[in-house]
Amino acid sequence: MPTLEEVARHSGVSRSTVSRVINNDPHVSEETRQKVLQAIAELDYHPNAVARSLAAGHTQIIGLVIPTAVAMLFSDPYFPRLIQGVAAACNASDYSVMLWIGEPEYERRTIHRHLNSGLLDGIIVASAVRDDPVVSALHQSGLPFVMVGRPEDPTISYVDVDNVHGAREAVLHLLRQGYRRIATITGPLNTAAALDRLEGYRMALQSRGIAVDEALIAEGDFTEEGGALAMQQLLPHRPDALFCASDTMAQGAMRTIRAAGLRIPQEMAIVGYDDMPFAPNLEPPLTTVRQPIERMGQEAVALLLDLLAHPDDGPHHLVLPTELIIRASTARS
């Protein structure tokens, strides 16, 4: 593995000059630049990222933390898409992504060790639950970071989708279709997304003068099984429509509904959330709220890079719009 030094010797210039051409410093004559470039090609030289980071004081690496419980990663295409978005944006900006999946047994010491190792220039935290220890550790470490999903603390930069609005539109659609006893299966209520969607549900009903019946609200956990279970609680209260805080839970709820002998959408309309790839293939195809997951990842990177460039700026908050995708599961025939 050739070094800067060797390239310098080979092309008859100093280390500094080679460094300049590598870093595209304009203060190099065209002639010298060519000479150096040729030496680089001949020796097949590649700068050593580690040495470069040590000298420069930054690594061009950002961390992507996914502190969610292990189980969700398995079935939910949310994270792959988010990762995809983050990776794409990083590649485009010459950053690398260090993946860090928060295992439950990770305790404070390990977290700190990673955060303070100087390996990361910044961090993106995906979908933390409330009071996540990673977030507080991050906060006191002083490392720049942005969250995907609104945190409690407004001084933190984040990008999120407009969950309240998305949920409200979904429920309003149900209302417009003439449904009146609308139930909801929420996500785990220690997440901001679940809370916001529930809030949207309430707002929609209230805006039409319909009292919220707490018996029509069941808490799920974003899993298929959890959706099926929650639906069992809901069924005795005879709702005529359902707003689910995730497509995955909607899928589970549909199973329960069918098992109870009810027809969708004639006897029970359903709206999901996420517009997962399987949503159009369900029986019947699922009306749902699409959110720009991948774009969130990209915007999170953009925000973080901005934060790295201008550390003194206040926190940035970016809220992306959602889109209601209407399919057969809410078609009052």
Added chain:
Amino acid sequence: MPTLEEVARHSGVSRSTVSRVINNDPHVSEETRQKVLQAIAELDYHPNAVARSLAAGHTQIIGLVIPTAVAMLFSDPYFPRLIQGVAAACNASDYSVMLWIGEPEYERRTIHRHLNSGLLDGIIVASAVRDDPVVSALHQSGLPFVMVGRPEDPTISYVDVDNVHGAREAVLHLLRQGYRRIATITGPLNTAAALDRLEGYRMALQSRGIAVDEALIAEGDFTEEGGALAMQQLLPHRPDALFCASDTMAQGAMRTIRAAGLRIPQEMAIVGYDDMPFAPNLEPPLTTVRQPIERMGQEAVALLLDLLAHPDDGPHHLVLPTELIIRASTARS
């Protein structure tokens, strides 16, 4: 951020000694060790990973390359689970994971730049297609690497599942149930997994003296849509059973089958592959071949670390067993 130097001053010993206690060198008196440990705690010192890497010549970082086309990441839980396995195993061994999602536009130069930057101690390549440029680049870079999924070149270390055997068992099950005109939807035939599963299909038929009808073989692309399309090709040839090289494609095929008015499994039995989370929830629940995806990730890390420790060992090949999960989609009633 305090440095080694400061810890040394603060505890009244030399840099070397502090370095020793950090690295658990036994040649330090208990008394000194305590003194240093205390200074470390008081200053809240954390070693700088970058400086350490530069001096030590290795980074404790491994790369996880996913060169597959973007689309698959979206719908397929395969990668999340693999990532999960890799991350877990790395954490357990004090390594970090650098994620590298191969965008199509990544050309040779970029690949080389990453491989030769010295940032990575080793690499795990997930599911490369045949003649993937990343693999050849990796080969000539001299970086230790292992693949997930059997490569053509036997000198490369890999871990894989026994795809031939898994497919054979699946088709034999169909045969045992009395089905005779068994069709198959393969994966893209430029991947080893698809080829191996097709091979298992052929072997099963031949072992029962049944001639392979090429009209009953359709190539898919591991997507739901691809499965639906492939099934349309197959239908005119009147198969009575189907072996799908992935659950996702099976899902698509079921859609086509149902649209054609055929009942599953009475008029068309189906076996999938992967045992994805949704497989038991399909209508009817899908018989499928389960493979230990997460474990593959773990074993890949184990193999790689072994390779790092013993660079001169020959290539390791590890083939994990599959398991046939029998559900209603093959229940000849």
Added chain:
DNA sequence: TGAGCGTATGAGAGCGCTCCCAATCACGAA
């Protein structure tokens, strides 16, 4: 012709750590 200025280049001091080698010391053996 020489002062003044801008541009191209080189020198050298780190960045924070590891690791080899030498120095020190205590202690038992000769």
Added chain:
DNA sequence: TTCGTGATTGGGAGCGCTCTCATACGCTCA
């Protein structure tokens, strides 16, 4: 007492690069 021995500790030379500063070399302009 002297020397060897082994356990501790310190010194110092890098790892490969960046970056500030100083130097040198043209120019232009008076």
